[in-house]
Amino acid sequence: MPLLGPDDPLPHRPHRVLLAGTSGSGKTTTAARVAELLGAPHVEIDALFHGPGWVPRPGFVDDVHRFSAGPAWVTEWQYDQVLQHLAERADLLVHLDPPRRVVLRQVVRRTLERRLRRQELWNGNVEPPLRTFWTDPEHVVRWAWNTHPRTAARVQALRRDRPDLPVxxxxxxAEVRRWLRGPLARAAG
Known part of the structure; x- marks a missing residue:
């Protein structure tokens, strides 16, 4: 199947949708919009993964297997433990691939807003103090910068492994908005 763009029609109405992209690319926001258009549940995978104190939840993999056994869902494609499983269950993958500079601007803005507002994210967690950008090698801003090229490589590998999967x-x-209003809205009926 050829790689689709923002104006290309979808081959079918999707039911199990993955959103791929690095941190700050807009996965969760777009996933919520896709779920709304399709009338499918949006399962925010970060909420399943992160327990209190940012410790991974022991039931994460079981929870992912449970929701992904359902007929319809939308979620973000991340976390090595479940990537393959989710890819096998999906019937559409949306790759959010803005330039690195755009992702960096978005993740910095999001991180600052969350920290300054002390916004609770998942299971009581909040963004760590801003100084951790300098002390934590896996700070979300650094993570977004360093992992940006990995997502494209992961999507390419999936296209080879699942040539039947529309991507x-x-x-x-702007392309996200066009796709939501155009091809996805038409496929959703």
């Missing part, structure tokens, strides 16, 4: 590549917020 939509969107490079900007």
């Amino acid at each position: 939509v590549r969107l490079r900007s917020r």
